[in-house]
Amino acid sequence: MTRRAAIIGHPVAHSRSPLIHGYWLKQHGIDGDYGRLDVAPDEIEAFLGDFPASGLVGANVTVPHKEAAFRAAQERDPVAQALGAVNTLWLENGTLHGANTDVHGFLANLDAAEPEWARALGEAVVLGAGGAARAVVYGLINRGVDRVVVANRTLARAEALRQQFGARVLPVYWRDLAGRLDGCRLLVNTTSLGMKGQPPLDVDLSALSPDALVSDIVYVPLETPLLKAAKARGLKTVDGLGMLLHQAVPGFERWFGVRPEVTPELRALAVADLAAKGQLA
Ligand code: ATR
Numbered sequence: 494m495t496r497r498a499a500i501i502g503h504p505v506a507h508s509r510s511p512l513i514h515g516y517w518l519k520q521h522g523i524d525g526d527y528g529r530l531d532v533a534p535d536e537i538e539a540f541l542g543d544f545p546a547s548g549l550v551g552a553n554v555t556v557p558h559k560e561a562a563f564r565a566a567q568e569r570d571p572v573a574q575a576l577g578a579v580n581t582l583w584l585e586n587g588t589l590h591g592a593n594t595d596v597h598g599f600l601a602n603l604d605a606a607e608p609e610w611a612r613a614l615g616e617a618v619v620l621g622a623g624g625a626a627r628a629v630v631y632g633l634i635n636r637g638v639d640r641v642v643v644a645n646r647t648l649a650r651a652e653a654l655r656q657q658f659g660a661r662v663l664p665v666y667w668r669d670l671a672g673r674l675d676g677c678r679l680l681v682n683t684t685s686l687g688m689k690g691q692p693p694l695d696v697d698l699s700a701l702s703p704d705a706l707v708s709d710i711v712y713v714p715l716e717t718p719l720l721k722a723a724k725a726r727g728l729k730t731v732d733g734l735g736m737l738l739h740q741a742v743p744g745f746e747r748w749f750g751v752r753p754e755v756t757p758e759l760r761a762l763a764v765a766d767l768a769a770k771g772q773l774a
Contacts, residue, residue, distance in 0.1 A: 497548060498748045499528045501540075501562075502555035506531070510553050512766055513741045517753040525749050532558065541565035544582065544589050551583030551748045553741070559593075559624070566591025575657075576627050581744040595628040598740025600636060603708065605739070605755065606731045610679065610706055616640040618677050620670070620694070621684035622650035625710055627657075629683050634658050638679075644670040674700040680723075682709045687717040689772065694719045698726055709733050715767050716774045734763055 500510040506529065514527035530552070532540050537558050540547065542565060554562040562579035563569065570592040573579045579591035603610050617638050619629055622645035633641050642663045643651040651664030665673055674680070680701060686694035688711045696719065698707070707723035712733030720730045738755045746752040767773055 496525045496550045496748060498551050499530045499549055500553045500555060501530045501532055501558055503531055503533055503557060505529045509763055512763060513738060514745055516759050516762055517745050521751050523749050537561045553744055554580050562591055565589060572596050575631055578624060583747040594740045594743045596632040597743060598736040599629055600632045601739035602735035603731060607706055607729060611636050614638055614678055616642060616677060617679040618642045618673055620644050620682045622654055626683040629681055630654050630658055630662060634661055642673045671697060676702045678702045678705045680707045682719050687711050687719050689713050698722055710736055712737060713772045714774045
């Protein structure tokens with residue numbers, strides 16, 4: 494019988510997940526299907542509460558339903574537990590399991606681009622303190638990064654991350670960011686700034702270490718103004734598309750029984766899709 498999975502969100506038409514999983518299904522010759530399910534906020538609880546009735550073996554969950562998926566999951570992995578958000582669901586003997594693979598996606602993407610990135614890193618700087626920042630900060634702390642400076646417009650949200658993840662997290666006001674970039678070797682944007690339709694992210698990169706890695710979790714456009722500015726300075730960059738591709742791996746393995754790979758061919762396919770929609774820059 495065809496095994497079915499889907500991405501659940503609202504809206505969900507823009508999601509690249511069907512492209513990713515469709516590629517892997519074809520590559521591995523699996524009798525499976527991966528679709529899109531738009532579920533409205535007032536229907537999500539009932540939908541997830543009777544997940545077996547959907548006929549799906551599992552699902553990805555995106556905005557705005559990751560917290561609802563967290564509540565609906567009867568079993569959760571430690572990362573989901575720490576983040577209070579679930580982006581991957583699967584059924585096991587009728588029980589709904591939930592995991593959060595965003596942290597894996599973020600770290601695996603850095604590892605693939607720059608295997609030694611965490612070595613002698615010292616301090617990392619994270620821009621933003623929302624849900625995406627929570628995953629990034631958790632990942633960095635768990636990789637043993639000494640200090641994670643979190644710069645946010647609303648200081649209280651950065652302080653909440655320190656409360657949760659401990660004294661290695663250093664909250665600073667967005668306006669005090671400039672003073673924290675001296676010699677910095679890893680800068681990660683988790684804010685929505687620079688995304689298509691949002692104001693640009695305007696950060697002076699001149700103080701960063703010459704061997705710094707600049708990463709953006711935004712991938713529409715693929716080359717954000719931040720990444721463009723970093724490239725112009727000769728800095729190494731890691732774009733957000735890689736995180737999206739890598740976070741998809743554990744779900745596919747759960748649902749279809751094969752651990753898939755993020756191949757250059759898959760990335761090229763996703764880049765072509767962005768290009769077709771005018772979302773490269
Ligand atoms: P997500 O879950 O995708 O991280 P979010 O929780 O809404 O989304 O967080 C968005 C992040 O972008 C926050 O850090 C937000 O700053 P505030 O916490 O101060 O709201 C940041 N952000 C959004 N618009 C911004 C702007 N115009 N200037 C500075 N920061 C902004």
